[in-house]
Amino acid sequence: MKKVIYTSGIIILIGVLTVIIVSVKLYNKPHTDVLASKPDYEVSAKEIINDFSQNEAEANKKYLDQIVQIEGQIKDINTTDGNTVITLSSESSTKNIICTMEPSENKKTFGLATGQKITIKGICTGFLFDVIIVRAVIVN
Amino acid sequence: MSVFSVFSQERLITRQGYVAFYSTTPVEDIKAGNNQVLSIVDLTTGEIAISILMKSFAFEKALMQEHFNENYVESNKYPKAGFSGKIINLDDILSGEVSIAEIKGELTIKDVTKPMIIESKVTKENDQLILQGKFMVTVADFNIKIPAIVRRNIAKEVEVSFRFIHQPYK
Numbered sequence: 338m339k340k341v342i343y344t345s346g347i348i349i350l351i352g353v354l355t356v357i358i359v360s361v362k363l364y365n366k367p368h369t370d371v372l373a374s375k376p377d378y379e380v381s382a383k384e385i386i387n388d389f390s391q392n393e394a395e396a397n398k399k400y401l402d403q404i405v406q407i408e409g410q411i412k413d414i415n416t417t418d419g420n421t422v423i424t425l426s427s428e429s430s431t432k433n434i435i436c437t438m439e440p441s442e443n444k445k446t447f448g449l450a451t452g453q454k455i456t457i458k459g460i461c462t463g464f465l466f467d468v469i470i471v472r473a474v475i476v477n
Numbered sequence: 478m479s480v481f482s483v484f485s486q487e488r489l490i491t492r493q494g495y496v497a498f499y500s501t502t503p504v505e506d507i508k509a510g511n512n513q514v515l516s517i518v519d520l521t522t523g524e525i526a527i528s529i530l531m532k533s534f535a536f537e538k539a540l541m542q543e544h545f546n547e548n549y550v551e552s553n554k555y556p557k558a559g560f561s562g563k564i565i566n567l568d569d570i571l572s573g574e575v576s577i578a579e580i581k582g583e584l585t586i587k588d589v590t591k592p593m594i595i596e597s598k599v600t601k602e603n604d605q606l607i608l609q610g611k612f613m614v615t616v617a618d619f620n621i622k623i624p625a626i627v628r629r630n631i632a633k634e635v636e637v638s639f640r641f642i643h644q645p646y647k
Contacts, residue, residue, distance in 0.1 A: 364540055365538070365540075366538070366540050367539055401532065401553065417493065417495070422512070462530045462532035462533040463530040463556045463557070464530075465515040466492060469513045471532075471533055472535075
């Protein structure tokens with residue numbers, strides 16, 4: 338009898354510990370590692386801007402929450418509150434792509450100049466006047 | 478001041494406005510920010526229009542961001558939130574008499590629209606118009622349902638702060 342109580346005590350303890358560990362792990366689940374992830378789509382700046390301008394609902398279905406790799410020309414670089422934002426343009430449109438960079442990319446953005454060609458990978462969150470990308474990293 | 482009498486520069490825009498919200502309870506503080514907010518102000522009429530992508534809010538914890546998008550604001554179904562309104566004391570603002578704008582308008586989240594009056598500090602710097610301030614939003618007003626299990630973690634009213642550095646529309 339004593340042994341039964343002892344064993345069930347241990348089982349309950351293990352159970353409780355497992356629940357705690359899983360909860361803490363889940364709570365601290367890391368963000369998607371964009372740098373290490375393969376892109377879901379590889380497009381030119383022109384292509385993604387066209388997709389969103391022509392049919393925003395369809396483009397939302399395709400791109401939202403996806404990792405998109407975009408090649409384009411740097412129109413503007415600025416830093417506010419420690420966040421670097423790179424704006425990519427396409428020659429044929431007044432619309433742009435606004436990419437908020439991961440803080441870990443800040444150093445890499447120092448050497449960049451407007452007009453330069455660049456490839457950026459990030460998560461697409463939608464379309465306002467411009468296509469919006471977050472958590473972006475520089476690929477090339 | 479002189480800039481604002483030039484007709485061609487009456488429309489000001491920012492594509493990188495900042496909006497953050499802050500929920501505080503004894504159990505947990507939750508904060509998220511979005512620096513890709515679109516805001517347009519027309520200084521002839523005082524009209525202001527703001528558009529926000531819900532998915533652009535960045536949280537410290539990935540799990541919170543997931544819950545926010547999937548369960549609370551359902552950002553796949555309702556990707557945008559918006560505000561449209563009017564600065565009602567525009568003349569006093571433009572003359573520099575007061576520096577707090579009274580903005581009367583409507584806030585839309587999850588397709589639910591509520592009237593609001595928001596006070597905003599106004600700063601005019603060269604050709605920039607900076608609006609910044611904060612206001613409270615009642616979560617339940619916008620059809621956002623918080624499950625009982627996390628009810629103690631999320632405030633019923635969250636503080637929304639904003640900063641828009643508008644520049645002449647080019």
